[in-house]
Amino acid sequence: MLTLKYISENKDQLIERLKVRNVDYTATINQILDKDASRKGTQVKLDNCRSQAKAIAKEIGQLFKTGKAAEAGEAKQKAAAFKENEKALNEQLTDIEKELNELLFLVPNVPHKDVPKGKSDADNLELRAEGKMPKLHNKALPHWELAKKYDIIDFELGNKITGAGFPVYKGKGAQLQRALINFFLAEANKAGYTEIMPPLLVNEDSGFGTGQLPDKEGQMYQATEDNLYLIPTAEVPLTNIYRNVILSADDFPIKLTAYTPCFRREAGSYGKDVRGLNRLHQFDKIEIVQVQHPSKSADTLDIMVNHVENLIKKLKLPYRLLRLCGGDLSFTSTLTYDFEVFSAAQEKWLEVSSISNFKTFQANRLKLRFKEKGDKKTQLAHTLNGSALALPRILAALLENYQTPEGIKIPEVLQVYTGFDLID
RNA sequence: GGAGAGGUGUCCGAGUGGUUUAAGGAGCACGCUUGGAAAGCGUGUGUACUCCAAAAGGGUACCGGGGGUUUGAAUCCCUUCCUCUCCGCCA
Numbered sequence: 001m002l003t004l005k006y007i008s009e010n011k012d013q014l015i016e017r018l019k020v021r022n023v024d025y026t027a028t029i030n031q032i033l034d035k036d037a038s039r040k041g042t043q044v045k046l047d048n049c050r051s052q053a054k055a056i057a058k059e060i061g062q063l064f065k066t067g068k069a070a071e072a073g074e075a076k077q078k079a080a081a082f083k084e085n086e087k088a089l090n091e092q093l094t095d096i097e098k099e100l101n102e103l104l105f106l107v108p109n110v111p112h113k114d115v116p117k118g119k120s121d122a123d124n125l126e127l128r129a130e131g132k133m134p135k136l137h138n139k140a141l142p143h144w145e146l147a148k149k150y151d152i153i154d155f156e157l158g159n160k161i162t163g164a165g166f167p168v169y170k171g172k173g174a175q176l177q178r179a180l181i182n183f184f185l186a187e188a189n190k191a192g193y194t195e196i197m198p199p200l201l202v203n204e205d206s207g208f209g210t211g212q213l214p215d216k217e218g219q220m221y222q223a224t225e226d227n228l229y230l231i232p233t234a235e236v237p238l239t240n241i242y243r244n245v246i247l248s249a250d251d252f253p254i255k256l257t258a259y260t261p262c263f264r265r266e267a268g269s270y271g272k273d274v275r276g277l278n279r280l281h282q283f284d285k286i287e288i289v290q291v292q293h294p295s296k297s298a299d300t301l302d303i304m305v306n307h308v309e310n311l312i313k314k315l316k317l318p319y320r321l322l323r324l325c326g327g328d329l330s331f332t333s334t335l336t337y338d339f340e341v342f343s344a345a346q347e348k349w350l351e352v353s354s355i356s357n358f359k360t361f362q363a364n365r366l367k368l369r370f371k372e373k374g375d376k377k378t379q380l381a382h383t384l385n386g387s388a389l390a391l392p393r394i395l396a397a398l399l400e401n402y403q404t405p406e407g408i409k410i411p412e413v414l415q416v417y418t419g420f421d422l423i424d
Numbered sequence: 425g426g427a428g429a430g431g432u433g434u435c436c437g438a439g440u441g442g443u444u445u446a447a448g449g450a451g452c453a454c455g456c457u458u459g460g461a462a463a464g465c466g467u468g469u470g471u472a473c474u475c476c477a478a479a480a481g482g483g484u485a486c487c488g489g490g491g492g493u494u495u496g497a498a499u500c501c502c503u504u505c506c507u508c509u510c511c512g513c514c515a
Contacts, residue, residue, distance in 0.1 A: 039473095040473090040474070040475095043473070043474060043484080044474065044475070044483090044484095046484075047473090047474070047475090047483055047484040047485085048483080048484090050483090050484060050485085051483060051484070053495080053496090054484095054496085056495065056496090057442085057494095057495050057496040058442075058443095058495095058496080059495090060442085060495050060496070061442040061443090061495085061496065062442085062443095064442080064495095065442075065443095072495085075495070076495050077495090078495085079495040079496085080495075082495090083494095083495075203505095246470095246471085367471095367472095369471095374453095378471085
């Protein structure tokens with residue numbers, strides 16, 4: 001969430017920038033500022049009240065000690081009035097803070113000036129499209145047919161064991177998954193990211209830390225008995241490593257990567273978008289996360305985009321790079337780039353990566369701060385993350401684009417990881 | 425899962441209702457000392473909110489989290505989380 005300081009110091013500019021998201025936040029922001037003013041007023045009253053009550057309490061102690069019980073009794077009555085006042089003020093303050101917090105949760109991150117105007121994904125700005133479009137033979141199949149033909153992914157078996165959206169990878173299908181994971185992790189390691197194997201279930205605090213809670217609660221699977229959530233992305237455990245942490249400026253950059261399965265309820269999805277591997281409840285992803293100095297985060301975002309682009313290039317998949325428009329930009333992001341690969345048989349662009357700079361928006365909730373050397377004051381750090389990469393749609397594109405009458409070829413760069421070069 | 429012991433600042437550690445305004449030690453920073461360093465001595469040393477135009481300087485909260493008792497809570501009570509020891513179960 002945004003800081004109160006930022007909101008009050010940049011009110012008009014903020015309202016203007018948020019219009020890129022096609023929503024007018026004037027009313028909410030005014031409410032926030034009003035609420036904050038009453039918060040301050042109440043807090044000052046409460047602090048004064050407490051301060052006086054403390055002084056009396058001390059006096060009473062002294063009176064008792066010197067045997068002046070009668071005077072102490074009088075003082076006690078005086079203290080009782082303060083106590084009641086304190087209780088009332090404290091309740092007020094708690095309510096105000098709660099309301100203020102709820103209002104703050106409503107305001108999304110400030111779009112970067114490069115974010116194009118637009119309402120939906122149709123308005124995203126295409127920055128470039130590269131890679132050769134494959135020419136498929138005339139009996140080419142979509143990946144869900146290929147999966148069946150070569151018996152490498154069994155969707156029906158997944159239905160039986162769990163339900164829709166939980167495919168079973170078999171034989172070379174499973175091996176290819178493992179090869180992709182290893183390839184992506186190896187590339188991340190080469191780029192200087194520290195590999196992490198985080199927990200796949202997280203607690204409520206972590207959910208709040210990265211912003212999945214409270215608004216996206218319905219998108220996460222929950223282990224209610226223990227009040228834990230299955231992670232929708234490795235971003236959650238990775239970023240929460242730094243929840244409530246004060247770094248020093250020379251700790252930057254912090255670069256983490258992790259392979260994890262991701263679990264998403266995808267409530268409300270339906271139709272051809274969810275066919276085959278296009279949208280799943282459980283899928284594998286390699287995530288990259290950076291914690292950076294505010295002055296470096298813009299460059300870091302470009303570097304991360306570059307990293308992901310190279311992965312796709314090495315797999316020789318046709319792709320395009322998009323800058324998300326205001327209407328498609330996620331709540332927590334200031335600037336997001338998406339990579340889409342072309343899945344040739346279904347003739348569809350599939351989103352395989354989303355790379356974002358959150359600036360201080362996550363850090364504020366996480367209380368992820370740092371100090372400049374020799375500085376006493378803390379500042380919020382910047383966080384960024386990106387998929388590098390999500391597997392199922394990459395797999396879908398690989399199967400479709402690399403199919404030949406003889407079988408499905410394996411991209412050269414993966415062969416060292418698969419140990420085979422053809423699925424037949 | 426059962427029984428027990430614990431959770432105090434950057435770290436160690438004292439502290440069972442009132443000079444705790446969290447002792448003491450270590451670490452760290454700065455200063456003195458020194459040719460330089462160590463030792464020694466001195467000073468300082470968290471986070472958040474807030475008052476003040478700012479600085480200086482105040483106020484409030486925080487002893488795992490939440491709640492309660494009390495004029496007053498690190499200390500007593502309730503609740504919850506976590507750690508350790510033993511037992512049980514287990515890859």
